[in-house]
Amino acid sequence: MQTNKLSKLLVFGGIVTFLFLYIPLVVLILYSFNDSRINVGWVGFTLKWYQVLFADQQLVAAALNSLLIAVIASTVSVILGTMAGVALHRYKIPFLTALVMVPVAAPELLVGVSLLLFFLLINFTLGYASIILAHTAFCISFVTIAVKSRMFGMDDSIIDAARDLGASPLKAFCLVLIPSILPGIIAGWLMAFTLSLDDFVITFFTAGVGSSTLPLAIYSMLKMGVTPEINAASTIIILFTLILTSIATKLSPQLFK
């Protein structure tokens, strides 16, 4: 009887959690199809906000910037993060593992301010290059964690086996280690990509004058009020993130357990 009550309570809690998370998003998505200039009351179905969105040169340019930044930052951080993840797994140094986790847990505001101060200190011109560097910096941690958790479930002796069966250290790394942790690497890349694409706070601090990404562009549009055009842009971002995170979850189940 007791367990029955408990399980009912858990189901209830689960439902509330998901409602809490998704009601605002669902409302936002619904209003992107609303045939009205203002976000109050349902008037009728329309796709015109999406047309307006794609006609907005500035917004499309910002979106393309965001995509380019995300591709570069996530790819660079995948290369570095994979090496870090493998190294941390092989030479179990607890303190370094904790240090890798810190940027994930640290407040974004703090990371953003410190990066800004750092760039100013070394006289680095703020612009797309600084945004890419900043994104790479915080994405590495996520990739490292994804790769490391994938390696945790791996049989370490497969590297020895590869050597034993005639592979040089480099061949063992490329032909056996990398392919067997590939799901973790891809999951890390997807996570890094979505994080970079959506990032606002760190980008805000490290972007120079004139450089714009999609979140920055949406933020500046918000100053004129929340228009259905922003709803449409957000809907597309949500959809994109949803697809990428579901692929990442499928590829690296250990990471999300």
Next chain:
Amino acid sequence: MAILEIKNITKQFDDNLVVDNISINIEQGEFFTLLGPSGCGKTTLLRMLAGFITPDSGSILLDGKDITHLPPEKRPLHTIFQSYALFPHLTVFDNIAFPLKMAHWDKHKITAQVEELLEDVRLTKFMWRYPHELSGGQKQRVAIARSLVDRPKLLLLDEPLSALDARLREHMHIELVKLQEETGVTFVYVTHDQQEALALSSRIAVMNLGSIEQLDKPAVVYSKPKTYFVADFLGKCNLLKAEVLAITDTGVKLKVADSIEFEIVDVDNGNYAVGQIGWYSIRPEKIKLSRKMPTTEFMYIDKVVVNGYYYYGDATLYELSFDGQVKLQVMLSNTKAEEPNFFIDNSEVFLSFDPEAGNFIAEDQCSN
């Protein structure tokens, strides 16, 4: 000629001497076993043969060629790992083809060779499966096929059956011996399972604390243990305090458990001296029990008290004592169809044995 010569190999980790000046010659086609408890250095020795650990001193010769400092990929030998170590991203076929691809074999030759091996281990049906879709026994067979596909000179096996259940393990024993006989590849097998070592090997090296305690055929290691450790580690053994009374032409005369005297044949008894103390070792199944005075010419001891017994199905193990404090074990086969007529607790019985069934272990042979 020995295919593998291990000469004075020593390895130390920090202050811990793991392998202490070991020398072994292994003959072509042998099934050689390194047997010992965990931490005895057997796995370290195997990893030095495979090339994953470099010895501090000594050398390893394979087929007359010094391989001591060759990296693992340059050694014409393979290892079967405890965890099988199959590549999870490759199919059964590609796993087995891996060493051939590394050796740059021709594509058609690879296919033909892999298919032949797949047939040998009866896995042809499973060649396009991935390792996670196989059972434990099948994975084991893939690992064996992968290690034999390029006909290595030597196969090292690191407790390969310890992850399997008892029934499958016994089945794999037969398969391993058959495969070894068919291929003629020399096996060096590491295990802590004495039953497995006795059943499979042509010779066994019993290791303890980095040294070899005894190296001989299974039947000799079992029935004539040279040291206290070997007697104690391999199966059950009665070790009774003994003293050398005299040295004869053929053996030694012993006083056992301060009460009984008899002579045993010992061909290599050169080291013994009168007055030397040690143990008389005799296996429990080599002793007989009776309710009446035995009529054989064997040694017998009377007024032995039954302290308890354990029924194992195929045999019954008796815990006995005589002279108040001398304890020993006797194993009797249950040869009759009906329930055995057990010797019940606290009853007094006679035990008899052929003195030749046991041997003398001098105390200085004791390593612990």
